[in-house]
Amino acid sequence: MRNRWYGIVLLGGPGSGKGTQAVLLASTLNIPHISTGDLFRGNLKQGTPLGLLAKSYMDRGELVPDEVTVGMVRVRLSEPDCDKGFILDGFPRTIAQAEALDKVLLEFGKALTGVPYLHVSDALLLERLSSRWTCRVCGAVFNKVTPPPREGCKKENCDGELYRRPDDEPETQKNRIRVYEKQTAPLIIFYAKRGLVVEISGEQDVQHVQLDMLRAVNLEIVVDEPSQKARASLVEDDC
Ligand code: AP5
Ligand code: MG
Numbered sequence: 001m002r003n004r005w006y007g008i009v010l011l012g013g014p015g016s017g018k019g020t021q022a023v024l025l026a027s028t029l030n031i032p033h034i035s036t037g038d039l040f041r042g043n044l045k046q047g048t049p050l051g052l053l054a055k056s057y058m059d060r061g062e063l064v065p066d067e068v069t070v071g072m073v074r075v076r077l078s079e080p081d082c083d084k085g086f087i088l089d090g091f092p093r094t095i096a097q098a099e100a101l102d103k104v105l106l107e108f109g110k111a112l113t114g115v116p117y118l119h120v121s122d123a124l125l126l127e128r129l130s131s132r133w134t135c136r137v138c139g140a141v142f143n144k145v146t147p148p149p150r151e152g153c154k155k156e157n158c159d160g161e162l163y164r165r166p167d168d169e170p171e172t173q174k175n176r177i178r179v180y181e182k183q184t185a186p187l188i189i190f191y192a193k194r195g196l197v198v199e200i201s202g203e204q205d206v207q208h209v210q211l212d213m214l215r216a217v218n219l220e221i222v223v224d225e226p227s228q229k230a231r232a233s234l235v236e237d238d239c
Contacts, residue, residue, distance in 0.1 A: 006031055006085035007110055008217060009092065009101075009196075011187060012118030014176040015125040015132070016202045017209060020141060021118070022089040024210050025217070032081050035089040036069055038139060039076065058167050061175035063093055063183060070100040077104060085113075093184045098191075115191040116216040118202035118209070122177055129173045135160040 006029055010018045019035060026033035040058060043051030050072065057064045073091050076082070092098040105111055120128075131143040135153035137160025153160040167176065191197045198216035202209055 004085075005110065005113070006087070006217065007105065007112040007114075008085070008087045009112055009115045009191070010087060010089045010118070011115055011184070011191070011197070012202055013120060013122070013125050013180045013184075014173065015128040016118040016120040017128075017206070018089045018118060019139075020206060021116075021209055021213050022087050024206075025213055026087050028214070028219070029085065029087075029217075031085040031087060033087045033089060034073070034076055034082075034091070036064075036073060036091040036093075037089075039072055040064065059172065061167055061172040061179060063179060066094055066096045066100070069093075070097055070104075073097075073101070074104050077108070092187060095186060095190060098187055112191075112194075112196055114198065114217045115196040116213055117188055117197050117199045119199055120202040124203055125177060126170075126173055129168045129176075130170070132165065132168055133162040134165055136163055137161070 008025070010022055012018050019038075022033040022035065037058075040051060040054035044055050045051070050068065053068065054064045063069075069091065073088075077086065088101075092101050101112075128143055133142045134140070135155065135158060138153060138155060138158040140153055140155040140158065140160075142162065152158075152162060167173070188197060198212075200209060200212040200216060204212070
């Protein structure tokens, strides 16, 4: 039986598949998926001052200031569902945020357990972002590889409207990649020095990336041939 605590940070460029994989992993491990981008978009939907502030940065593909983001994550990590662990998607995004996360975890008496890094070429990132559709209700994402039904989301009986994220416009996409390279990519080395990083090719199909993700967080995996459908047995290895 699983009794292990998981503190997972997902690294990867915009469009590398962090959100897609975080949803799957969170469901397998039964721990929350915390996406700072989703938290900002949720605040914007509710018209909060935090959401309006975040929008002014997101629309340009720039990062929301560290102090704002760290404060929001700190509150979220203090919520009871994080007692069993968490998957952070889109945070930290700067060395300063990573150091702030260390401090928060130290206060909680915890430490990160793994940092899967999804590597995808810039050309493919741009292609994916250009064809992404997102559900307004459940947040499911689609693209030309996993095309959305014409009439709306339809994922698990959801009938939400699909929309294109404003920051998926071409100029903003390019700036997000530039910002990622400059401010976020240094985190790969930051966490690699602690032996936490496992690099995964995010260019494989979703199911193969999922298998690699399970290995990266040290879950034992059973593969059902010939469907290659991954099941994690939730048995820990000795690492
Ligand atoms: P955020 O929402 O975090 O965006 P992002 O990092 O740019 O990443 P995306 O959500 O665009 O992509 P993803 O990696 O989740 O890929 P997805 O699974 O959707 O941040 C947005 C903004 O918020 C930032 O620019 C910033 O302004 C602000 N912000 C957020 N966090 C912040 C922080 N910590 N500090 C400061 N500011 C912050 O997949 C993409 C597409 O590809 C989808 O269509 C999907 O269906 C498809 N796809 C996924 N995997 C595959 C696959 N294996 N094969 C084929 N298609 C695939
Ligand atoms: Mg995302």
